[in-house]
Amino acid sequence: MTHEPTIYELSQPGRIGANLPSLDVPKADPLPADLLRTELKLPEVSELEVIRHFVRLSQLNYAIDKGFYPLGSCTMKYNPRINEDVARYEGFAGLHPLTDGEGAQGALALMYQLQQWLAEVSGLDSVSLHPAAGAHGEFAGILMIRKYHIDRGEPQRTKILVPNSAHGTNPATVTMAGLSVIELPADDKGDVDIEALKKICEGPERDTIAGMMITVPSTLGLFERGILKIIELVHDAGGLMYMDGANMNALMGVVKPGKLGFDVMHYNLHKTFSTPHGGGGPGSGAVGVNEKLKPFLPAPHVDIIEPGTDDEAPLYGFVTPEKSIGRLKAFHGNFGMHTRAYAYIRAYGGEGLHQVSRHAVLNANYIRVGLSDTYTVPYDRACGHEFVLEGHFEGVDKVHALDISKRLMDYGYHPPTNYFPLIVPEALLIEPTETETKETLDQFITAMKKIAQEAKENPELLLSAPHKTPVSRLDEVRAAKQLVLCCAPLLKDS
Amino acid sequence: MADLKFPEDLKYAKSDEWVRIEGDIATVGISDYAQDALNDIVFVDYKVDKGGSVAVGDEIAIIESVKAASEIYSFVSGTVVELNAALVDAPETINTDPYGEAWLMKIKLDGAPDLSDLMDAAAYAKHCEGR
Numbered sequence: 001m002t003h004e005p006t007i008y009e010l011s012q013p014g015r016i017g018a019n020l021p022s023l024d025v026p027k028a029d030p031l032p033a034d035l036l037r038t039e040l041k042l043p044e045v046s047e048l049e050v051i052r053h054f055v056r057l058s059q060l061n062y063a064i065d066k067g068f069y070p071l072g073s074c075t076m077k078y079n080p081r082i083n084e085d086v087a088r089y090e091g092f093a094g095l096h097p098l099t100d101g102e103g104a105q106g107a108l109a110l111m112y113q114l115q116q117w118l119a120e121v122s123g124l125d126s127v128s129l130h131p132a133a134g135a136h137g138e139f140a141g142i143l144m145i146r147k148y149h150i151d152r153g154e155p156q157r158t159k160i161l162v163p164n165s166a167h168g169t170n171p172a173t174v175t176m177a178g179l180s181v182i183e184l185p186a187d188d189k190g191d192v193d194i195e196a197l198k199k200i201c202e203g204p205e206r207d208t209i210a211g212m213m214i215t216v217p218s219t220l221g222l223f224e225r226g227i228l229k230i231i232e233l234v235h236d237a238g239g240l241m242y243m244d245g246a247n248m249n250a251l252m253g254v255v256k257p258g259k260l261g262f263d264v265m266h267y268n269l270h271k272t273f274s275t276p277h278g279g280g281g282p283g284s285g286a287v288g289v290n291e292k293l294k295p296f297l298p299a300p301h302v303d304i305i306e307p308g309t310d311d312e313a314p315l316y317g318f319v320t321p322e323k324s325i326g327r328l329k330a331f332h333g334n335f336g337m338h339t340r341a342y343a344y345i346r347a348y349g350g351e352g353l354h355q356v357s358r359h360a361v362l363n364a365n366y367i368r369v370g371l372s373d374t375y376t377v378p379y380d381r382a383c384g385h386e387f388v389l390e391g392h393f394e395g396v397d398k399v400h401a402l403d404i405s406k407r408l409m410d411y412g413y414h415p416p417t418n419y420f421p422l423i424v425p426e427a428l429l430i431e432p433t434e435t436e437t438k439e440t441l442d443q444f445i446t447a448m449k450k451i452a453q454e455a456k457e458n459p460e461l462l463l464s465a466p467h468k469t470p471v472s473r474l475d476e477v478r479a480a481k482q483l484v485l486c487c488a489p490l491l492k493d494s
Numbered sequence: 495m496a497d498l499k500f501p502e503d504l505k506y507a508k509s510d511e512w513v514r515i516e517g518d519i520a521t522v523g524i525s526d527y528a529q530d531a532l533n534d535i536v537f538v539d540y541k542v543d544k545g546g547s548v549a550v551g552d553e554i555a556i557i558e559s560v561k562a563a564s565e566i567y568s569f570v571s572g573t574v575v576e577l578n579a580a581l582v583d584a585p586e587t588i589n590t591d592p593y594g595e596a597w598l599m600k601i602k603l604d605g606a607p608d609l610s611d612l613m614d615a616a617a618y619a620k621h622c623e624g625r
C-alpha cells in the first residue's frame with residue numbers, strides 16, 4: 001500500500017464517528033441561524049476509519065522510532081520514554097497556564113531547577129526558559145545585546161559579525177532585531193578567518209560592532225580552534241559574544257561557553273536535551289546570559305521570592321528583571337518541553353551528560369574515519385558531534401549529493417542534511433548522535449560505501465532513487481514553483 | 495565539470511557573474527559553473543527596476559534553486575535599460591542557456607567600466623577548477 005487518501009476523501013455524508021451520551025440537562029435552543037456555518041468541510045468518518053487512517057499514515061512516515069536518523073546540524077536525537085511519562089504527570093499536564101505562582105509551586109520549582117542546571121552546563125549565570133525555539137532564543141539574545149549597548153549610551157553599535165558557515169537563522173535574527181550583518185569568511189581549515197576578523201575589529205567599523213554570533217562547534221562540525229582569540233578581538237572592540245547552542249550536544253561536560261568568555265547563548269532543549277523535534281515539537285530555545293546581560297533577561301522570570309529553610313521549601317515566583325527586554329511569548333515558554341528536559345537531565349546527571357557528549361563525538365568520528373577513504377571529507381580532522389563530506393565522485397559528473405541521499409532511503413535510512421553548510425560543494429552533513437550502537441554505525445558505513453560503488457558502476461540506480469519508499473522521487477522544481485497547498489477536492493469545491 | 499563552457503568574449507567575477515560589454519551597454523548573467531552548482535533554478539527575483547541606477551557591488555537579483563538562494567551583484571555602474579522578464583516565468587532557461595537567452599539585465603554604463611576585478615575565460619576556468 002503506497003497511497004493513502006486524505007481523510008476528506010474518506011468522508012461520507014451523514015456518517016458519524018462519535019456517540020454522545022443522552023442529555024441530563026434541558027435541551028438548549030438551537031443556535032441562531034446567522035451563527036451557523038455550513039461551508040466548513042469537516043470529514044464525516046467512523047472512529048475506526050480515523051484510527052486506521054492515521055495509523056497507516058504513521059506507517060508511511062519515517063521516524064527515529066523506526067530507524068537511524070543521521071540529520072546533521074539538528075541533533076534529531078532519541079527522546080527517552082521516561083520524558084513522556086514525566087510530562088504526562090497530572091500535576092504538570094493538567095496545570096492551567098493562568099494558575100498564579102503560588103498555586104503552581106511544583107512547576108515553578110521545576111523551571112527554576114532547570115534554569116540552574118542549564119546555567120551549570122554552560123558556565124553562564126542566569127537562564128530564561130521563555131523562548132519558544134532556537135531562533136526565538138537567538139532573537140531574545142540579540143535584543144538583549146542591543147538593549148545593553150543602548151543602555152550604555154552606545155546606540156550606534158548596530159552590526160553583528162556572522163561567519164559564512166552560520167545557520168541561516170543567525171543573519172535572519174540580526175535583521176529581525178533591527179541590526180545588520182557583517183559576514184566573515186572561513187579559512188581553508190574551516191575555522192573563522194581570524195585575520196579578516198581582526199581587520200574589521202580594528203577598522204573603521206570598530207565602534208559600530210554590537211557583537212558576534214557563532215556556532216561552536218561550527219556547522220561543519222569543527223571546534224573553532226581560534227575561539228579564545230575571536231572572543232578577545234570582539235570584546236576588545238566593545239562587542240558581546242553570542243553562542244548559537246545548536247551544537248551543544250558536542251560540548252556538555254567538556255566545554256563551558258561561559259568560561260570561554262561568551263556573554264549569551266541559547267540551548268535547544270529539543271536538540272541537546274532530547275525533547276521532541278520537528279513535527280513532534282514544539283521546541284524550546286532557553287537563553288543563558290552572564291552578569292552583564294542578566295538585567296535584560298525576558299520577563300516574567302522564575303526566581304526564588306522567599307528563601308527556604310531546612311524544613312520548608314523556598315517560595316518561587318515571577319520577577320521582572322530590572323531592564324528586561326520584556327515578554328516574548330504568552331505564558332512561560334513551552335512548559336511541556338521544560339518537563340521533558342528536566343526529566344532528561346535528572347535521568348542522566350552531570351556525569352551522564354558528559355558521557356552523552358563524548359559518545360556523540362566518538363560516533364561521528366567513527367563514521368567520518370570509516371568513510372574517509374570512499375568520500376571526500378573536506379576538513380579531515382577530528383570533528384565534534386557531526387561532520388561534513390562531499391557527495392560527488394570524480395568521473396561521475398551526473399551524481400549529486402541529492403542522489404546519494406535518495407538512495408540512502410532505499411537502504412532504510414533517513415538522509416542526512418543536504419547542501420548545508422553552503423561553503424562545502426555537494427555537502428552531506430552527518431550526525432549520528434550518542435544513542436546509536438556500533439552495529440548501526442557499521443551498517444550505515446557499509447550502505448554509504450555500497451552507494452559509492454553503485455554511483456560508479458550503475459549511476460542510474462542513484463539518479464532514479466528512491467525505489468522502496470511509499471512515493472518515488474518528488475518533483476522538487478514543481479513543488480518549489482507551484483505552491484498549491486490544498487488537496488484537490490477542496491480546491492474544486494471552493 | 496569537464497563539459498562546462500566559458501565563452502571567450504565575456505568577463506567573469508569570482509562570485510560567478512558574467513559581463514559582456516558592447517559599446518556603452520553591459521549585459522550581465524551567471525556562468526555555466528554557477529547554474530551547474532545551483533542545480534534546478536526555480537525563481538529569479540530582480541532587486542532593481544528598469545530605469546533604476548546600479549553601482550558596483552549592488553545586489554541586483556536573487557536566483558533561487560532547489561538547493562539554495564544566491565544574491566547576484568553588479569560589477570558595473572549605470573542605469574538599468576532592460577530586465578529579462580522572460581526569466582521570471584521560465585527561470586529554468588538559466589540552466590539550459592546561461593550565456594544566451596538567459597541574460598539577466600542590460601545596464602547602460604555611466605562611463606568606462608573598471609573591470610580589473612574580473613577574470614577572462616581562461617582565468618575563470620582555472621578558478622572554477624580549483625573549487
